[in-house]
Amino acid sequence: MAVQPLTRETELPSQFGALLAETPTGLPGRNYKAKQMKQEISRFEKDVEESEQLVNFALVGFVDFVRDAGQDDDAARKFDNWTDDLDLAQTFAAYEEKMVPPLRERAAILLRVVEGWHRMAAAGLIEPDLPPQLAERVAHLDALISELTEEVTRQHDNDLVARLLMRVGKQRQLTLDEQFRLVDAVSLNWKVKEEPSVRRADWYGDDGR
Amino acid sequence: MADRVFVDTSVLLPSYFPELESREVCRACLERLKNEGVELSISGQVIREFYVRANNPGTFEQATVRDRALPLEMEPLLRIVESMPLFFEIVDQPHAVHELLPQLLRKYEVRGKRTHDTNILATMLVHGLDTICSLDRDFENFSDRVNILSPLAEGARKSEDSG
Numbered sequence: 001m002a003v004q005p006l007t008r009e010t011e012l013p014s015q016f017g018a019l020l021a022e023t024p025t026g027l028p029g030r031n032y033k034a035k036q037m038k039q040e041i042s043r044f045e046k047d048v049e050e051s052e053q054l055v056n057f058a059l060v061g062f063v064d065f066v067r068d069a070g071q072d073d074d075a076a077r078k079f080d081n082w083t084d085d086l087d088l089a090q091t092f093a094a095y096e097e098k099m100v101p102p103l104r105e106r107a108a109i110l111l112r113v114v115e116g117w118h119r120m121a122a123a124g125l126i127e128p129d130l131p132p133q134l135a136e137r138v139a140h141l142d143a144l145i146s147e148l149t150e151e152v153t154r155q156h157d158n159d160l161v162a163r164l165l166m167r168v169g170k171q172r173q174l175t176l177d178e179q180f181r182l183v184d185a186v187s188l189n190w191k192v193k194e195e196p197s198v199r200r201a202d203w204y205g206d207d208g209r
Numbered sequence: 210m211a212d213r214v215f216v217d218t219s220v221l222l223p224s225y226f227p228e229l230e231s232r233e234v235c236r237a238c239l240e241r242l243k244n245e246g247v248e249l250s251i252s253g254q255v256i257r258e259f260y261v262r263a264n265n266p267g268t269f270e271q272a273t274v275r276d277r278a279l280p281l282e283m284e285p286l287l288r289i290v291e292s293m294p295l296f297f298e299i300v301d302q303p304h305a306v307h308e309l310l311p312q313l314l315r316k317y318e319v320r321g322k323r324t325h326d327t328n329i330l331a332t333m334l335v336h337g338l339d340t341i342c343s344l345d346r347d348f349e350n351f352s353d354r355v356n357i358l359s360p361l362a363e364g365a366r367k368s369e370d371s372g
Binding site (some may be wrong): 141162165166169174179180181182183185187188189190191192193194195196198199200201204 | 217218219220224225226227228229230231240243244253258259262263265266267268269270285286288289291292296321323325326329343344345346347351
């Protein structure tokens with residue numbers, strides 16, 4: 001593919017466009033541009049790292065909260081009060097809205113930085129190789145986002161269904177469909193290290209434990 | 210078909226862990242029985258064995274942080290255990306089981322670890338259960354007292370029929 005010459009008219013991601021516009025004498029110099037790019041990357045990397053920590057913290061905290069509510073009456077009452085104050089569905093929506101999109105947005109910015117880096121490099125303005133740390137970060141972040149989005153949704157559904165059906169089951173007999181839904185909701189997708197033996201005799205030690 | 214079937218730990222475990230090899234056949238078997246109106250029973254021994262097997266770090270992969278393995282999560286397992294009475298009938302171990310156990314151990318000349326299988330048999334007989342759904346072929350030793358329903362054999366038959 002032919003290298004596209006970089007000019008004032010070249011369409012660049014917005015933050016690079018802004019950088020160019022700020023430069024009164026046309027394209028910024030090689031060193032100036034490289035320095036700016038590095039500063040941008042460093043800032044975004046920090047943002048992304050903070051977002052990841054925030055999302056992980058909130059995810060663990062929230063799931064624990066839902067779990068606790070299933071454990072004892074006091075926690076369940078608190079959970080009920082909380083859900084009364086703020087509709088449960090809305091809360092979940094808000095949770096996802098607050099936590100996941102900022103991470104996704106930051107990732108998109110980071111990817112635009114990378115794209116910009118490649119285009120600058122193609123135009124011979126900066127070093128061509130993406131810093132290894134940044135390349136690694138981009139791949140990791142991409143995987144993390146799709147995993148988180150999927151996990152958050154699945155975890156929400158299963159926690160809610162399990163909690164609801166266990167509560168209903170204390171008041172009346174669950175229907176067959178509900179019973180199977182409950183089994184599915186509490187089932188665990190843990191990765192298998194080694195298939196366990198089907199023989200009971202293999203599970204116990206000689207001392208009977 | 211019996212109207213009540215005892216479900217062994219070897220079938221119970223894969224029913225809650227989709228990644229285990231025998232999950233499909235075990236789940237299909239329990240689903241068929243339930244749909245036919247069969248009551249599925251388990252005992253305290255089976256629940257304890259389930260928890261021990263599921264907690265075993267040799268069975269499931271543990272998450273790691275900086276190359277250090279984290280213990281398997283307890284709460285999701287306890288949630289499974291707590292949900293079991295909503296799917297299974299839980300049969301207890303009354304004194305009659307303790308009385309029957311030595312008679313069965315004598316009759317089948319059981320020594321060592323197979324005592325645990327024999328305790329399952331005693332529990333079943335005391336509760337009037339004559340069919341066990343199990344992958345453990347050791348129960349064939351008690352085939353004069355109980356019928357063995359193997360999800361694997363059932364799955365194989367189903368494949369042949371559809372083939």
